[in-house]
Amino acid sequence: MITYDLSLHGNLPKYEYLYRCIRGDIRGGTLKENERLPSKRALANHLVVSVSTVESAYSLLVSEGYIYPKRGCGYFVSPGKSSDFHIPPYEEADGGEKKYRIDFKANKCSLSLFPMNTWTRLMRQVLSGQDAVLLETVPFNGLYVLRRAICEYLYEYRGMRVSPDQIIIGAGTEYLYGKLLQLFGTQCVIAIEEPGYKKFSDISGSFGTLWDYIPMDESGIRTDILAESRASVVHISPANHFPTGIVMPMKRRRELIEWAQASPSRYLIEDDYDSELRFSGQALPTVYSLDENDRVIYMNTFSKSLVPSLRISYMVLPKQLMDLYKKRLSFYSCSVSSFEQYTLAKFISEGYFERHIGRLKRHYRNRKEQIVREIQNSPLMFVCEIQDCRVGTHLILVINTRLSEEEIHNSAESKGIYLALMSDYCRSPSMAYSHQVILNFASIDPEKIPLAVELLVEIFREDIRSCGGFQKTVTSAD
Amino acid sequence: MITYDLSLHGNLPKYEYLYRCIRGDIRGGTLKENERLPSKRALANHLVVSVSTVESAYSLLVSEGYIYPKRGCGYFVSPGKSSDFHIPPYEEADGGEKKYRIDFKANKCSLSLFPMNTWTRLMRQVLSGQDAVLLETVPFNGLYVLRRAICEYLYEYRGMRVSPDQIIIGAGTEYLYGKLLQLFGTQCVIAIEEPGYKKFSDISGSFGTLWDYIPMDESGIRTDILAESRASVVHISPANHFPTGIVMPMKRRRELIEWAQASPSRYLIEDDYDSELRFSGQALPTVYSLDENDRVIYMNTFSKSLVPSLRISYMVLPKQLMDLYKKRLSFYSCSVSSFEQYTLAKFISEGYFERHIGRLKRHYRNRKEQIVREIQNSPLMFVCEIQDCRVGTHLILVINTRLSEEEIHNSAESKGIYLALMSDYCRSPSMAYSHQVILNFASIDPEKIPLAVELLVEIFREDIRSCGGFQKTVTSAD
Numbered sequence: 001m002i003t004y005d006l007s008l009h010g011n012l013p014k015y016e017y018l019y020r021c022i023r024g025d026i027r028g029g030t031l032k033e034n035e036r037l038p039s040k041r042a043l044a045n046h047l048v049v050s051v052s053t054v055e056s057a058y059s060l061l062v063s064e065g066y067i068y069p070k071r072g073c074g075y076f077v078s079p080g081k082s083s084d085f086h087i088p089p090y091e092e093a094d095g096g097e098k099k100y101r102i103d104f105k106a107n108k109c110s111l112s113l114f115p116m117n118t119w120t121r122l123m124r125q126v127l128s129g130q131d132a133v134l135l136e137t138v139p140f141n142g143l144y145v146l147r148r149a150i151c152e153y154l155y156e157y158r159g160m161r162v163s164p165d166q167i168i169i170g171a172g173t174e175y176l177y178g179k180l181l182q183l184f185g186t187q188c189v190i191a192i193e194e195p196g197y198k199k200f201s202d203i204s205g206s207f208g209t210l211w212d213y214i215p216m217d218e219s220g221i222r223t224d225i226l227a228e229s230r231a232s233v234v235h236i237s238p239a240n241h242f243p244t245g246i247v248m249p250m251k252r253r254r255e256l257i258e259w260a261q262a263s264p265s266r267y268l269i270e271d272d273y274d275s276e277l278r279f280s281g282q283a284l285p286t287v288y289s290l291d292e293n294d295r296v297i298y299m300n301t302f303s304k305s306l307v308p309s310l311r312i313s314y315m316v317l318p319k320q321l322m323d324l325y326k327k328r329l330s331f332y333s334c335s336v337s338s339f340e341q342y343t344l345a346k347f348i349s350e351g352y353f354e355r356h357i358g359r360l361k362r363h364y365r366n367r368k369e370q371i372v373r374e375i376q377n378s379p380l381m382f383v384c385e386i387q388d389c390r391v392g393t394h395l396i397l398v399i400n401t402r403l404s405e406e407e408i409h410n411s412a413e414s415k416g417i418y419l420a421l422m423s424d425y426c427r428s429p430s431m432a433y434s435h436q437v438i439l440n441f442a443s444i445d446p447e448k449i450p451l452a453v454e455l456l457v458e459i460f461r462e463d464i465r466s467c468g469g470f471q472k473t474v475t476s477a478d
Numbered sequence: 479m480i481t482y483d484l485s486l487h488g489n490l491p492k493y494e495y496l497y498r499c500i501r502g503d504i505r506g507g508t509l510k511e512n513e514r515l516p517s518k519r520a521l522a523n524h525l526v527v528s529v530s531t532v533e534s535a536y537s538l539l540v541s542e543g544y545i546y547p548k549r550g551c552g553y554f555v556s557p558g559k560s561s562d563f564h565i566p567p568y569e570e571a572d573g574g575e576k577k578y579r580i581d582f583k584a585n586k587c588s589l590s591l592f593p594m595n596t597w598t599r600l601m602r603q604v605l606s607g608q609d610a611v612l613l614e615t616v617p618f619n620g621l622y623v624l625r626r627a628i629c630e631y632l633y634e635y636r637g638m639r640v641s642p643d644q645i646i647i648g649a650g651t652e653y654l655y656g657k658l659l660q661l662f663g664t665q666c667v668i669a670i671e672e673p674g675y676k677k678f679s680d681i682s683g684s685f686g687t688l689w690d691y692i693p694m695d696e697s698g699i700r701t702d703i704l705a706e707s708r709a710s711v712v713h714i715s716p717a718n719h720f721p722t723g724i725v726m727p728m729k730r731r732r733e734l735i736e737w738a739q740a741s742p743s744r745y746l747i748e749d750d751y752d753s754e755l756r757f758s759g760q761a762l763p764t765v766y767s768l769d770e771n772d773r774v775i776y777m778n779t780f781s782k783s784l785v786p787s788l789r790i791s792y793m794v795l796p797k798q799l800m801d802l803y804k805k806r807l808s809f810y811s812c813s814v815s816s817f818e819q820y821t822l823a824k825f826i827s828e829g830y831f832e833r834h835i836g837r838l839k840r841h842y843r844n845r846k847e848q849i850v851r852e853i854q855n856s857p858l859m860f861v862c863e864i865q866d867c868r869v870g871t872h873l874i875l876v877i878n879t880r881l882s883e884e885e886i887h888n889s890a891e892s893k894g895i896y897l898a899l900m901s902d903y904c905r906s907p908s909m910a911y912s913h914q915v916i917l918n919f920a921s922i923d924p925e926k927i928p929l930a931v932e933l934l935v936e937i938f939r940e941d942i943r944s945c946g947g948f949q950k951t952v953t954s955a956d
Contacts, residue, residue: 016836027634063760065637085639087629091622120605127598138787144569151565156505159543161563171649171789171813178656182684202809206660208686282541309616309816311649331680335649338787340815358494 001038001046002031014049015056022057026066029082037067037075101416102452106443113363114307118352119343126342140330142169142314143341149348150314157354158275160289160298166316168325171335173273173301173313174203179329180269180297181207183321184233188265191231193221195243195425195433197271200235213427216241220248223255233267234259238287239275243425243438245389245396253287260295267321268296274392276305276357279365281390294318302344305357312336312344364393367441367449371395374453382469383460393442396422397456399435401463408437411459417452479516479524480509492527493534500535504544507560515545515553579894580930584921591841592785596830597821604820618808620647620792621819627826628792635832636753638767638776644794646803649813651751651779651791652681657807658747658775659685661799662711666743669709671699673721673903673911675749678713691905694719698726701733711745712737716765717753721903721916723867723874731765738773745799746774752870754783754835757843759868772796780822783835790814790822842871845919845927849873852931860947861938871920874900875934877913879941886915889937895930 002025009017025031037043040058044051058075061067067075141147147164154160170176177200181190186208192200194213204211212229214221221236236256238248260266270287288298301313317325347353372386372395380397387396403411405423412419422436423429437456444452457464464470480503487495503509515521518536522529536553539545545553619625625642632638648654655678659668664686670678672691682689690707692699699714714734716726738744748765766776779791795803825831850864850873858875865874881889883901890897900914901907915934922930935942942948 012833012836063756063758064635065761083633085633087626087642089626091642116605120602123601123605124598127594127601148565148567155561155563157542164565164569171653172811174810175649175653175813186686199809206807206810208664278541280541283543311811311813311815329684331677332652332684333650333789335653335789335813337789337815337818339818355490358490362491 001043004047006047006049013056015053015060018047018049018053018057019060022061023064023066026077026081027083031077033077033079033082035077036073037077039074100418102418102448102455103443104417104419104439104441104452106418106440113356113360115352115356115359119347122346122350122352123339123343126339126346138334138336138338138341140332140334141167142334142336143338143345145349146341146345147314149345153348153353154316158272158283158286158289160286160316162298162316166319166322167314168317168322169312169314169334169336169341171311171313172303173271173299174199175311175335176299176313176315177203178207179325179332180315181209182329183325184209184267186210188232189230191221191226191229191234193236193241194427195422197235197237197242198425216244216246218246219252220246221252221256223252223259226256227259232263232265233269235269235271236287237271237273238284239272239278240389240391242274242392243394243396243420243422245387245392245394247281247284247390250284253284253290256287257291257293257295260291261293266295267318270296270298272298272300273304275300277361277364277393278391279361279368288316294320297321305360306344306353310340310344312340364442367444367446368393368395370446370449371439371441371444371453374449375456378453378457379464379469380453380457380460382467383463387436394438394440397437397439399437399460399463400467401435401460402466403435403460403463405429405434408435408459412455415455415458417455417459479521482525484525484527493531493538496525496527496531496535497538500539501542501544504555504559505561509555511555511557511560513555514551515555517552578896580896580926580933581921582895582897582917582919582930584896584918591834591838593830593834593837597825600824600828600830601817601821604817604824616812616814616816616819618810618812619645620812620814621816621823623827624819624823625792627823631826631831632794636750636761636764636767638764638794640776640794644797644800645792646795646800647790647792647812647814647819649789649791650781651749651777652677653789653813654777654791654793655681655747656685657803657810658793659687660807661803662687662745664688666710667708669699669704669707669712671714671719672905673900675713675715675720676903694722694724696724697730698724699730699734701730701737704734705737710741710743711747713747713749714765715749715751716762717750717756718867718869720752720870721872721874721898721900723865723870723872725759725762725868728762731762731768734765735769735771735773738769739771744773745796748774748776750776750778751782753778755839755842755871756869757839757846766794772798775799783838784822784831788818788822790818842920845922845924846871846873848924848927849917849919849922849931852927853934856931856935857942857947858931858935858938860945861941865914872916872918875915875917877915877938877941878945879913879938880944881913881938881941883907883912886913886937890933893933893936895933895937 004018004021006014006017040051040054044054062069066078066081068078069075144164146169147167150167151162151164154162168176170179181204188209190204190209190211191214192211194215201211212231214226214229216222220238220241221234226234238253240247256268260268268287272286286298288296298316302310303313375381375386383400385398387398389395405421408421420438422433422438426433482496482499484492484495518529518532522532536545540547544556544559546556547553622642624647625645628645629640629642632640646654648657659682666687668682668687668689669692670689672693679689690709692704692707694700698716698719699712704712716731718725734746738746746765750764764776766774776794780788781791853859853864861878863876865876867873883899886899898916900911900916904911
């Protein structure tokens with residue numbers, strides 16, 4: 001007869017432990033299809049438990065479909081319950097994911113930089129200290145403590161006067177953009193910088209919203225072309241435009257505010273995602289702060305400044321948009337877990353976020369200087385010009401090369417180096433944006449920098465050779 | 479001269495500590511607008527640090543806009559930097575949030591039931607053990623370990639054969655419904671049960687998708703009316719329909735599958751959100767398992783079974799929809815933090831989730847029995863019939879009352895009891911759904927149950943009195 005050690009039932013009630021034992025034997029195939037189980041009384045005697053324990057276990061097995069009763073004959077194992085279902089423990093490579101020796105495209109932060117110990121400690125405090133609060137439903141726009149911490153941060157570091165009532169916390173910037181598009185409705189046309197944040201057009205497309213690409217000049221998006229477009233909402237990143245690295249000057253900021261003021265349906269979306277990582281130059285006031293007529297939506301994220309796998313972003317809405325949001329979209333629950341909202345609130349308000357940003361800046365500054373130095377000391381200098389970006393984690397190399405954009409990509413690919421070209425962010429080929437390599441150094445290990453530069457030299461070997469770069473380097477090294 | 483104790487700089491570089499001290503004095507108003515700062519050399523001598531430390535601190539203050547240089551005269555405090563900005567530490571009540579003595583509407587789980595210790599322990603393991611992995615970007619559809627754990631769970635408890643490739647993890651069911659609506663496009667019309675999950679029509683509205691309400695009979699949504707509607711996608715919750723508590727019988731499940739097979743654009747969305755909390759009756763196979771033609775999307779959430787403030791849900795897509803999703807929507811990053819995905823994966827695969835569900839079931843069964851007992855022993859029994867639901871955390875009281883729906887609501891409100899009526903989930907008044915009180919007992923403390931029943935008696939006092947209920951009770955109690 002089937003035999004189990006019921007003294008091992010632990011926290012489980014005995015009947016439930018017995019249920020699991022029998023279920024395991026059915027699944028594992030020890031008990032075969034249509035095999036008869038012992039009678040309740042017989043099994044109870046055998047296992048030295050009460051008949052009611054066996055009864056409860058059998059009735060659970062019946063209710064879960066593992067066994068079936070036959071009138072007057074007892075219980076039998078249901079067919080098709082033994083397990084032949086197998087799920088591989090690791091994801092089988094789908095062939096699409098290539099591993100690169102050097103990844104100049106990844107937007108991962110440096111793993112070693114995340115303050116794991118502090119974060120863990122704060123999370124433990126949260127988990128151990130506030131049981132009751134933690135399980136409460138969170139307001140649609142996020143926990144007040146976090147919204148408050150963000151307001152204080154924005155005031156101290158960006159000079160912005162924002163009330164917690166204006167803030168909406170969401171699971172990532174993409175999520176919040178989606179909510180904005182729903183708020184504006186599909187009649188609204190969005191203006192997107194070109195080159196620029198391509199994903200915003202993907203998001204708009206997925207919501208059925210139309211968009212216009214507006215070209216850039218050296219100050220940012222062209223307001224003359226914007227004024228003639230159909231757009232009523234424009235997405236800009238004045239603190240650090242990706243990929244050009246342009247910091248929008250005050251004049252252009254004011255022009256945009258003027259454009260927005262010309263009609264009550266016009267809004268600017270100010271994406272300030274990388275502004276914390278400013279390495280030089282003075283902080284310009286945000287467009288949000290310059291505007292006096294509630295025309296600016298301010299967006300920022302902790303996924304970039306803290307760690308990508310934390311999905312916490314926020315937006316600041318002007319009052320009239322917040323009222324509309326409350327009316328139309330506040331039935332959506334807040335999309336971020338309250339554990340992490342509490343932890344992040346502590347992280348900011350106890351000063352750790354500021355310190356973390358300081359550490360990031362020192363780290364990235366050093367890394368950038370190292371890359372620039374390595375490039376300057378390499379034969380690459382004979383064919384390239386380095387455009388240093390004042391904010392963020394990338395550099396631009398303008399290259400004097402005979403290679404086409406496609407040839408550069410292919411050559412990089414074959415050498416195991418993953419990089420982006422400025423033209424990747426444009427719809428159509430343009431001389432102004434060709435032969436520009438974007439080096440995002442956020443996830444490059446310092447000891448891999450020499451290899452990275454060596455591989456870049458390899459890509460442009462013919463160009464360097466044809467202007468005598470290798471000879472000159474050898475000569476000067478002598 | 480300004481004086482600070484630089485030995486307190488701790489982990490910060492000295493210049494940054496000095497920067498913060500001066501910034502604090504500017505913000506606090508100790509250093510006044512346009513006041514001149516000491517010269518670098520003087521301050522360096524005074525604080526016994528190198529001139530370059532002061533230089534770095536000053537240059538940071540300039541770059542952050544706190545001070546400004548005047549050629550040949552030194553540095554001065556910028557105007558408008560002292561802080562008069564105050565954010566209240568707690569959210570000021572907006573008057574809309576009323577506190578109730580008894581809340582029969584809240585969908586909070588019982589706080590004491592969440593296995594906080596286990597969760598904390600697993601989260602600590604995750605945080606301490608996998609630093610590197612934790613910071614990697616998560617695939618668009620969620621971490622493989624979590625998708626795999628869900629597949630095993632679905633196989634063991636719901637008999638479903640699902641591959642991890644079919645699963646998409648998202649920040650809440652609402653989020654995933656949104657993605658589905660984007661996948662179907664605005665040409666698609668959704669069928670929604672009435673009465674039913676009202677939020678789905680809110681979500682559809684926010685995406686510009688049209689919907690039809692389809693009435694129910696005692697087996698669930700009416701397939702005859704569905705067949706004549708414009709709808710190509712229908713939302714159902716066969717395991718436990720809210721608010722009617724109907725468990726859809728096999729025949730209706732098969733009819734729906736037949737309906738879906740009639741056209742390649744038809745799909746069923748099976749919302750299985752409460753199925754774990756089944757108290758009686760045999761588990762029926764999911765519609766997903768019954769279907770053989772890839773017409774069913776399966777949805778479930780951990781917000782209900784675990785804790786509402788964890789925003790983790792998932793959906794299982796048929797292959798052709800997953801292919802479409804990959805093509806159109808996989809540019810969206812996964813919306814759930816990887817910390818919590820790892821923790822939940824451990825929680826499921828190490829058996830804690832199963833145990834937790836067992837505990838929940840025992841707890842809710844007891845609570846339900848207690849409420850039923852209290853009602854049966856009260857004069858309410860003279861005017862009401864209890865409809866027990868086999869699944870989930872609510873009961874329905876069908877009341878023989880002369881009060882209108884509005885009068886019931888007003889009376890409940892005035893007594894501090896928060897409850898829903900079946901008619902709240904219908905668009906238009908219907909005799910079939912009037913005078914039915916829905917008691918969601920998920921967040922009612924056991925010791926408050928007598929008070930809750932007492933307040934219900936108060937609401938229907940006149941009805942009970944007019945059929946002599948109080949006299950009879952008094953008599954029988956004698």
